[in-house]
Amino acid sequence: MKNLIGDSPAMRRLRNTLPLVAAAQVGVLLRGEPGTGKESLARAIHAASAQRSGPFVTFACTGAPPEAFARTLGQLPSGPAVLYLDEVGELNAEEQARLLFAIAGQDGAVAPAPLRIIAATSQDLDGLVRQGRFRRDLDLRLCVVPLEVPPLRERLLDLPALTAQFIAQAAQRHRLEPVRLKPSAERLLRRYLWPGNLRELANLCERLVILLPGTEIGPENLPSEILRGTPPSEQALGIALPPHGIDLNDLEAELIRQALSLSGGNKSRAARLLGLTRDTLLYRLQKHLIVG
Numbered sequence: 001m002k003n004l005i006g007d008s009p010a011m012r013r014l015r016n017t018l019p020l021v022a023a024a025q026v027g028v029l030l031r032g033e034p035g036t037g038k039e040s041l042a043r044a045i046h047a048a049s050a051q052r053s054g055p056f057v058t059f060a061c062t063g064a065p066p067e068a069f070a071r072t073l074g075q076l077p078s079g080p081a082v083l084y085l086d087e088v089g090e091l092n093a094e095e096q097a098r099l100l101f102a103i104a105g106q107d108g109a110v111a112p113a114p115l116r117i118i119a120a121t122s123q124d125l126d127g128l129v130r131q132g133r134f135r136r137d138l139d140l141r142l143c144v145v146p147l148e149v150p151p152l153r154e155r156l157l158d159l160p161a162l163t164a165q166f167i168a169q170a171a172q173r174h175r176l177e178p179v180r181l182k183p184s185a186e187r188l189l190r191r192y193l194w195p196g197n198l199r200e201l202a203n204l205c206e207r208l209v210i211l212l213p214g215t216e217i218g219p220e221n222l223p224s225e226i227l228r229g230t231p232p233s234e235q236a237l238g239i240a241l242p243p244h245g246i247d248l249n250d251l252e253a254e255l256i257r258q259a260l261s262l263s264g265g266n267k268s269r270a271a272r273l274l275g276l277t278r279d280t281l282l283y284r285l286q287k288h289l290i291v292g
């Protein structure tokens with residue numbers, strides 16, 4: 001698990017759990033927002049599992065063309081392999097039936113079974129089961145061990161190490177001088193909520209290395225959304241509308257994200273912070289496609 005950076009309590013917990021999960025021949029469901037590192041964790045589980053001598057096959061369930069899933073299942077080797085299903089909640093009824101059949105086909109297999117399935121979702125799979133959009137029997141098979149992959153805003157302790165790694169990787173990949181961050185820039189990165197999680201941070205680091213190699217990065221070099229991302233405690237209550245106006249919809253989504261962050265993801269508490277009922281908050285989370 002050496003490439004899973006992070007010393008935050010959440011990451012330490014995950015790192016401790018991974019070897020146990022990798023050793024057990026059970027379905028693992030990785031739950032977390034997009035870009036939080038679910039696929040990287042799945043690869044780490046593969047590397048420590050009985051299937052490590054076989055391939056790690058990925059399938060993106062979102063918007064896959066018809067028959068693509070059946071083809072992927074049909075092309076899996078008969079020997080050990082891990083099949084990583086990204087956004088598993090997007091599989092349609094036929095694909096779900098095929099997957100269940102593939103899993104059930106292994107039931108009599110000698111341990112360890114050759115095929116291991118690691119599924120990932122940013123959706124509430126239980127909710128999809130309740131709505132009848134995802135089969136309960138499949139959910140039970142996939143999700144013997146659920147692992148929560150925290151959003152970056154809940155593991156800001158890992159930000160310096162992750163930033164250093166992404167800068168070094170980008171510098172090496174593009175054969176350019178790495179950038180350095182001024183403390184004032186580091187402070188802004190810590191105050192930002194990172195809706196795109198690790199992927200957004202990796203992209204920013206790569207962009208800075210490409211555009212400003214060898215430079216000391218200050219606030220003036222950071223994108224406007226990071227400059228704007230001031231913490232709630234520093235926002236005046238009587239905000240004056242700026243002359244160029246605002247996007248009320250974006251502002252609402254932003255405040256909801258901040259309330260969720262402040263409440264550690266607890267929706268009832270987040271609703272109270274916003275003066276809303278929990279139901280109204282749930283409705284607005286859906287409206288803004290926020291995964292709370």
Ligand SMILES: Nc1ncnc2c1ncn2[C@@H]1O[C@H](COP(=O)(O)OP(=O)(O)OP(=O)(O)O)[C@@H](O)[C@H]1O
Nearest residue numbers: 003004005033034035036037038039040198199202
């Ligand atoms: N613990 C980690 N340490 C360092 N880099 C990481 C770590 N986890 C993920 N990354 C990097 O962060 C980026 C996003 O990770 P990944 O693709 O695994 O996220 P994801 O949750 O699977 O995203 P999505 O759901 O959008 O597919 C990648 O560039 C990956 O290399």
